[in-house]
Amino acid sequence: MGERYEETECMRYAGSMAQLADARLMALEEGNGRGDRVIAFRNGSGLAFTVSPDRGMDLVDCSFGGIPLVFRSQTGYSAGARHEASGKGWLRNWQGGLMTTAGLRNVGAANGEFGLHGRISNLAAEDVGIRRGWEGGRYRLEASGTLRECAMFGEHLELCRTISTGLGENVIRLHDRVTNRSCREDYLQILYHCNLGYPFASPELVFDVEAHEVIPRDAEAAAGLAGWDRLDEPRADYREQCFYHRLPAGPDGMAGIAVENPALGIRLRIEYSAGTLPNFVQWKNCLSGGYALGLEPTNASVLGRAADIGNGTARKIQPGESVEFDLIFRFEHRLPVRP
Template structure:
């Protein structure tokens, strides 16, 4: 029988708790953070100070993603040159790449574009957390807006909203990119979703309906028959990247599942295929650098860049 949970509580924290803080010490100093639980088995850490990205997700207490040695780094330390982006790349559950560049560093029309663009180091503004009734239950939303803009250039806003329902071990991420300029402005967007130990280990299964796979380079080509395999950590390890053509279901959605049968934990990710038609798999199984990236994109990672003829 349906139960009005609000008749049993005095404060929303009894159902879904939310804590906001600013971090102290080292290069994380001052970064705004939101920690929440959904009243079920899901705990999330969102960083408004870093593009509203997901630093960590836990399910039934188990960590689901990788965290790099640099840890959380404030945007003030971001260096846009070459691959210096990696010094701020804590990896986490989600790092947003874009909006004017994705992929390897490049020089286009005399402008240097650093690895994966600037978006991941844009702090959010107009951040809001709300908990509202949803029928007899509760819904939690966390939202904020990132501004990627300059004079004589782009003037873009990315508005992000996370939606959680009480006790449901799932969430929805909704992004809207708006051009506030007066001329057409394309954008590139990659959702760098990353999995780590203990979800990721030799027992982990990759469930991906791939219609075709292409290696990014010669080394990945040598290992292409093993793209589904998760090996134990080794050193040294050379990363492998694969580009997949994904199937769509009857609703026009694509997705994948990362599942650990021995721990009985897994993650399902899905999206509208028309919005994000491209997909990259990043396999990096080194000692201390043990991570699987599964990344939907709105354009090919190594495709034509903004401003190229």
């Protein structure tokens, strides 16, 4: 859609490009997130989202055509300083949102010094920047920042992240480069916890994905395997289900899955670099008051660091080595299907 906007035409009609599309750095002024930086994007054709530099450069709020798409947890915006690092304390500070980063040294279950889903989403970025301008005939919006998971006498993993979109382009692109700045090898674990919520995620949601093998995580998921691609009505006694997928990659090396709500006329496709993110986890949580669908590209499982090292899933990263990851969200309007 972005090709319909010409620089010369925009300059003729608009007093400022900010009236068409913008990315603006702001600070929260209340609640548990008070003082945290937030970058608010709007692309000029109905896509709006926020990036949280003080919470892992994660993607939080997201709407399309004015309709909320994502799950937000009860905590709301919450500062990383409130993180409870051990056990399942991560859940007391999880904001939800379009994408939460899990890692960089543990994904999934807590074990030993590693709490649930690791530390990275509670760390603050440095070298944070916003870039707006014309590039290759398109008006681009971009935010970038660097996060470091490190300790004296311990690990030093550096994550450089860039998030971008464009005027009239209903796409969010995320590019990560993780470098081991330590003098010792380590294990790199990362998972992109993408969280869809009501009204987009509902029993009307339809999955669109190529045929592939689906493996339940446990007995609870095995009992629901036949309905992995359907969301149930919310229940107070619902127990979460997780499924492992291995989605086929295309010629460009990207794998993907799409979901559509016909009643809302909105379709979302998530694509990811299958070479560095070979696994895909689906989290299905049809719980009253916590209704969410997680679509999660990863290089790990959700069994935790120790289990992944033990079974050979964990990916080693050598001193000075860099690994790159790509994640793309594509949003599309379709004619709503009315009953």
